[in-house]
Amino acid sequence: MNRDSDVKENEKQTIKMPALARQRLGNQVADVLRAQILLGQLKPGDVIPERETSAALGVSRTPLREALLVLEAEGLIEMSPSKSPVVANPSLLELTEMLLVQSALEALAGEIACSKATQSDIEAIEEIHNRMVATAQDADPITFFQIDMSFHEAVVAASKNEALIKTHNRFHVRLWRARFLTAGKVATREVSVADHASIVKGLRARDEQKVSGSMRDHLRKVIDNVTAMYAQQKT
Amino acid sequence: MNRDSDVKENEKQTIKMPALARQRLGNQVADVLRAQILLGQLKPGDVIPERETSAALGVSRTPLREALLVLEAEGLIEMSPSKSPVVANPSLLELTEMLLVQSALEALAGEIACSKATQSDIEAIEEIHNRMVATAQDADPITFFQIDMSFHEAVVAASKNEALIKTHNRFHVRLWRARFLTAGKVATREVSVADHASIVKGLRARDEQKVSGSMRDHLRKVIDNVTAMYAQQKT
DNA sequence: CTATAATATTTGGTATACCATATAAAATAT
DNA sequence: ATATTTTATATGGTATACCAAATATTATAG
Numbered sequence: 001m002n003r004d005s006d007v008k009e010n011e012k013q014t015i016k017m018p019a020l021a022r023q024r025l026g027n028q029v030a031d032v033l034r035a036q037i038l039l040g041q042l043k044p045g046d047v048i049p050e051r052e053t054s055a056a057l058g059v060s061r062t063p064l065r066e067a068l069l070v071l072e073a074e075g076l077i078e079m080s081p082s083k084s085p086v087v088a089n090p091s092l093l094e095l096t097e098m099l100l101v102q103s104a105l106e107a108l109a110g111e112i113a114c115s116k117a118t119q120s121d122i123e124a125i126e127e128i129h130n131r132m133v134a135t136a137q138d139a140d141p142i143t144f145f146q147i148d149m150s151f152h153e154a155v156v157a158a159s160k161n162e163a164l165i166k167t168h169n170r171f172h173v174r175l176w177r178a179r180f181l182t183a184g185k186v187a188t189r190e191v192s193v194a195d196h197a198s199i200v201k202g203l204r205a206r207d208e209q210k211v212s213g214s215m216r217d218h219l220r221k222v223i224d225n226v227t228a229m230y231a232q233q234k235t
Numbered sequence: 236m237n238r239d240s241d242v243k244e245n246e247k248q249t250i251k252m253p254a255l256a257r258q259r260l261g262n263q264v265a266d267v268l269r270a271q272i273l274l275g276q277l278k279p280g281d282v283i284p285e286r287e288t289s290a291a292l293g294v295s296r297t298p299l300r301e302a303l304l305v306l307e308a309e310g311l312i313e314m315s316p317s318k319s320p321v322v323a324n325p326s327l328l329e330l331t332e333m334l335l336v337q338s339a340l341e342a343l344a345g346e347i348a349c350s351k352a353t354q355s356d357i358e359a360i361e362e363i364h365n366r367m368v369a370t371a372q373d374a375d376p377i378t379f380f381q382i383d384m385s386f387h388e389a390v391v392a393a394s395k396n397e398a399l400i401k402t403h404n405r406f407h408v409r410l411w412r413a414r415f416l417t418a419g420k421v422a423t424r425e426v427s428v429a430d431h432a433s434i435v436k437g438l439r440a441r442d443e444q445k446v447s448g449s450m451r452d453h454l455r456k457v458i459d460n461v462t463a464m465y466a467q468q469k470t
Numbered sequence: 471c472t473a474t475a476a477t478a479t480t481t482g483g484t485a486t487a488c489c490a491t492a493t494a495a496a497a498t499a500t
Numbered sequence: 501a502t503a504t505t506t507t508a509t510a511t512g513g514t515a516t517a518c519c520a521a522a523t524a525t526t527a528t529a530g
Contacts, residue, residue: 024316024483026304050512060485062297065512069261069301073308081257082492082512097398101343108339163332167402259513285482295515300482317482317522 025059026066032057033067037076037087038176044089048077075174088174092230095178096223102171103219109156109164110211113203117158122203125154129200136189145183149176151196155203155215182225191221260294261301267292268302272311272322273411279324283312310409323409327465330413331458337406338454344391344399345446348438352393357438360389364435371424380418384411386431390438390450417460426456 036042054064068085071077079085090098113121132147139147149172156168182188195218202210268288271277289299303320306312314320325333348356367382374382384407391403417423430453437445 026483049510051510061512062484062486066304066483069304070308073305079512081259082490084511094398097396100347100396101340101398101402104339104343105336108336112335161332161335163329163336163406167336167405170402171398261513284480286480296482297514297516301513314482317480317520319481 024066025063026070029057029059029063029067030070033071034074034076034173037071038173040177040180042087044087044177046087047084048087049084074170090174090178092227095175095226098171098175099219099223099226102168102175103216103223105164105168105171106152106156106219107212107216109159109161109168110199110202110215111208112161112164113155113158114206114208114211116160117203121154121158122200125151125158125203126200128154129196132196133193136193141180141183144189145180148183148192149179155199158203178226178229179222182222182229185225188225192218195221259301260298261305264292264294264298264302265305268306269309269311269408272306273408275412275415277322279322279412281322282319283322284319309405325409325413327462330410330461333406333410334454334458334461337403337410338451338458340399340403340406341387341391341454342447342451344394344396344403345434345437345450346443347394347396347399348390349441349443349446351395352438356389356393357435360386360393360438361435363389364431367431368428371428376415376418379424380415383418383427384414390434393438413461413464414457417457417464420460423460427453430456 033042033048042048048068050061050064050068054061057064068077068079072079072085076088077085078088117125128147128151132144132151135144135147153169153172156165159165183192195214199211199214199218202214268277268283277283283303285296285299285303289296292299303312303314307314307320311323312320313323352360363382363386367379367386370379370382388404388407391400394400418427430449434446434449434453437449
């Protein structure tokens, strides 16, 4: 490859793309902490002392604090004066409230997706569904759960509504742990698969009513599952 | 007044209530800036330089910055590296997307409110509606608009769903300016009043279907109003 | 006078220093 | 030995100092 010719070709642009490079340190730290919370490495009730954590991550307290504020706004942690931030531990009431909102959001997403999704969007959703069907019997809980979640993400993304996608993701993250803990039961898997099949069918037919209703009902079943788990946990 | 007796009476409690006192400075600053944005004292496109603004508010850059991060998370301002934060100026597309989400949220709120609202909640909503009817003909745009908005807030609050209330408020704030600019037309007032009347009627009957549908349709009309305003503005 | 390069200045981003308060520990009086 | 007061320490909250990059300004070469 000729170096000189390359230089000549590029002489006017000087690469000119910072593009996806620069991001605030605080956001990167927030991503790390958020991932740790979702992966269960940071469990509800765990504290996140500022000095200790910032030192562990090799940053100063300023961006660490910035990250904590982001996570607080997302509802993943709780901060109170003179106390170390603590990973949020949503009550059953809070979870059901959030799931109700999520059901409305996903219902809307399904409705919009019927008109806004491209054919390849729907095919991609179908592909996720097929993978879920294939792994319903034997896959480990984590894998199955992640496929399940990606299905919902894909439908919401197909709505092409940024505000909706962002708001949905907000609850998605906060509900992650509780949904994971309840998704383990293989018994509920078949129901989920059936619900998803109905949603896919509706999307192919671009039947707004059907998809919207299916999404909504599907999510409301999750409320029952979570409630059941909490009741069982008390025992 | 006898000092000693006072001391004796208070000896056990020492006032003991910090209660509603302490809040982070950053949040207070965020409240101030948010209010300025909502009141139009800070318009879309206006910049908020950190040093200048923090000096004006009499705080250091740290809490000011904390406030900016909050407002950025709320979507009220936009921050980019090496540039002063700027008050967000949502496009028509963004506004319609947010209004669609808001319509779903308010529909859900109306539905839930039918079962969760107390009788006095409904009476309070009715009272707001009556005030709106009374001032529909002559009140200045600001007053009418504020009553209109408080009606929606009251219905959502009646759902008693914290996640819903918070999420709704998020969009409520971001949509505030655009809705205010479109709410001026007296022509649209009558339609709004009629819609609200239908909602109140449904709430009294605790008819979930009706209230939910009315809320949703009412909000979707706002999309048309906003779209019309943008089209007219181009002219 | 114009174009270009060097420099000064302003910006947000980050690190550090300091402060107030809440909590834990220790000392002392009962 | 216990209860109470005092003191030490650790925590988050805030202010300041410093840095890098982007931009505006000025000087200089053409």
